[in-house]
Amino acid sequence: MNKATSENCFHGGDIISASQHYDIPMDQWIDLSTGINPEPYPVTDTLGDMSAQAFERLPYLQPDFLDSAGAYYFDQDYEKTDDHRRRLLAVPGSQSVIQALPACLAKLPVILPELGYQEHVQAWRDSDADLAFYDALELSTAKDQIDSLIAHKSAHHLVVINPNNPSGLQFSIQQLNIWAQSLSGGGHLIVDEAFIDTQPENSLLAQAPINNLVVLRSFGKFFGLAGLRLGFAFANENLCAQLQQRIGPWSINGPAQEIATHAFQNTAWQQQASINIVTSGKASSALFAPLFAQYAVIRSMHQPLFTSYWLEAELAAFIYRAFAMRGILLRQIDCQQTGLSILRIGSLNFEDEDAVARVKETIQVLIDVGLFQEK
Ligand SMILES: Cc1ncc(COP(=O)(O)O)c(C=O)c1O
Numbered sequence: 001m002n003k004a005t006s007e008n009c010f011h012g013g014d015i016i017s018a019s020q021h022y023d024i025p026m027d028q029w030i031d032l033s034t035g036i037n038p039e040p041y042p043v044t045d046t047l048g049d050m051s052a053q054a055f056e057r058l059p060y061l062q063p064d065f066l067d068s069a070g071a072y073y074f075d076q077d078y079e080k081t082d083d084h085r086r087r088l089l090a091v092p093g094s095q096s097v098i099q100a101l102p103a104c105l106a107k108l109p110v111i112l113p114e115l116g117y118q119e120h121v122q123a124w125r126d127s128d129a130d131l132a133f134y135d136a137l138e139l140s141t142a143k144d145q146i147d148s149l150i151a152h153k154s155a156h157h158l159v160v161i162n163p164n165n166p167s168g169l170q171f172s173i174q175q176l177n178i179w180a181q182s183l184s185g186g187g188h189l190i191v192d193e194a195f196i197d198t199q200p201e202n203s204l205l206a207q208a209p210i211n212n213l214v215v216l217r218s219f220g221k222f223f224g225l226a227g228l229r230l231g232f233a234f235a236n237e238n239l240c241a242q243l244q245q246r247i248g249p250w251s252i253n254g255p256a257q258e259i260a261t262h263a264f265q266n267t268a269w270q271q272q273a274s275i276n277i278v279t280s281g282k283a284s285s286a287l288f289a290p291l292f293a294q295y296a297v298i299r300s301m302h303q304p305l306f307t308s309y310w311l312e313a314e315l316a317a318f319i320y321r322a323f324a325m326r327g328i329l330l331r332q333i334d335c336q337q338t339g340l341s342i343l344r345i346g347s348l349n350f351e352d353e354d355a356v357a358r359v360k361e362t363i364q365v366l367i368d369v370g371l372f373q374e375k
Contacts, residue, residue: 012331012344013226024327030355031346032284032323033331035165035195035305038349039276040224041269046262054254061090065257068264073205073217073232086237087209089244092251094194094216094231095119097243101214102127104242106186109156111149113142113169115335115342116161117192124159132156136167137299143171146179155185161192162202166308166333166344168301173204180210188239190214197222198274198304211236221305222273223263228256277304277347284347287356291319291363298340308344316341319366326362 012033019026070084091097098119109130112121116136124131134145150156158179163170180189193215196203204215215234220226230252233243263269281304292300292309299310311319313334320332320343331344350356 012329012346015329018324018329022324022327028327030328030348030358032348032359033329033344034226034346035303035344036221036226036346037224037273037277037305038280038347039273039351041259041263041266041273043225043259046259049262050255050258054258057254059250059252059254059257061252062257062261065252065261065264066090068261069232072264072270073203073234075200075206083209087234087240089233089235089240090252091231091233091243091247092229093220094192094218094233096247096251097214097216097231097233098192099123100243100246101190102129103246104239105157105188108185108187109153111146111156111158113159113161113164113167115167115333116164117194120159120161120190120192129157136164136169139169139171142169143175150179150182154182154187156183156187157190158183158187159190159192161194163195163303165195165303166301166306166331166342168303168308170202173202173207176204177207177210180213183212186212188212188214190216192216194218194221195303195305198277205234209234209236214239219260222270222277223260225259225263228259230256230260280347280350281305281307283350284345287348287359288345288363291366294367304347306344306346308342310335310340310342313339313341316343319343322366323362326358328359328362 013031013036015026015029015031018029066085066088069090070088073088074084102124107129109132110124111132111134112124113136114133121131132149134149135141146158160171160176162176176189176191183189189212191204191213193203194217200206204213213235217232219230219232220228233240235243281302285302285307288307295311295315297309297311301308316332320330323330333342333344335341348356348359
């Protein structure tokens with residue numbers, strides 16, 4: 001059996017590398033390697049309405065765009081108050097804020113999840129911050145570890161991915177508020193809510209703003225439009241200004257603003273999308289259930305946009321490769337030092353009958369041939 005190698009791309013969704021590595025044309029791939037909604041907002045419906053100015057003019061932030069984003073993220077009764085507007089920063093993907101934040105905050109040690117979207121660790125490491133880690137699997141262990149780090153020294157930044165990608169760990173709003181209040185000396189709580197859109201009641205944006213809180217939201221996942229490169233940071237006015245300065249002007253292009261405005265105002269689509277994401281997430285994990293029943297997975301976790309399975313690393317690499325050789329891209333994430341890997345599998349679009357058939361067939365082939373017995 002093969003070890004995980006460079007064929008297992010660093011980020012999900014890299015069909016170009018997968019296509020080169022497995023010599024399968026790009027348009028033949030089924031991409032289950034991300035947590036992006038497989039039924040995206042129908043951009044083509046909006047293209048006819050798009051103004052030529054969206055392309056022609058410098059993309060200053062349009063009031064309609066900011067108001068509709070505010071209405072979506074705060075709630076539908078959002079009033080266009082200056083206070084809210086000053087706390088909302090539109091950015092070209094939450095990734096840009098993850099990279100810019102260390103330079104905008106006080107130089108303090110940072111507490112991060114052991115497992116999670118790795119760009120957070122990378123950005124803080126690049127800034128030479130002292131890093132401490134907490135368990136990203138068990139809620140009570142994670143809580144004890146964070147409590148003890150803060151009790152020892154309250155001047156820390158704390159990064160929480162809520163819910164965690166890929167582990168699914170999720171803290172309550174109450175718990176996050178307690179930590180935000182405990183941090184001192186310029187310490188900030190940074191909460192990455194990239195995957196919270198199907199449960200807005202658990203977002204920290206549902207409550208009154210806190211001065212040392214930064215909330216990150218990603219437009220691409222729930223709306224299925226990762227290529228638009230849009231995200232939002234919610235933070236105090238001063239921090240928003242610093243982030244804006246680092247990211248630079250005109251960072252959200254005109255067409256992206258118009259498409260996002262359309263999508264933010266389409267509440268009927270959003271309600272249906274929430275239902276569809278939950279339904280197709282469950283159906284996708286049910287599809288894979290017989291495969292993972294064949295081999296005792298050590299642990300599994302389901303989120304509406306992805307399911308993660310913990311397996312012995314060599315076995316995970318073997319399954320990853322078996323799918324990839326049939327043009328189906330999964331995501332393999334190695335858990336350092338444990339000898340385990342996570343196979344994270346995104347949702348299928350069940351309207352794509354051909355894709356569903358190919359995934360089913362691959363699962364069946366692996367079950368029938370009993371290749372896992374080789375282990
Ligand atoms: C947890 C998490 N946060 C942030 C991002 C960055 O997303 P974007 O820059 O598209 O908003 C990702 C991307 O996969 C992610 O998984």
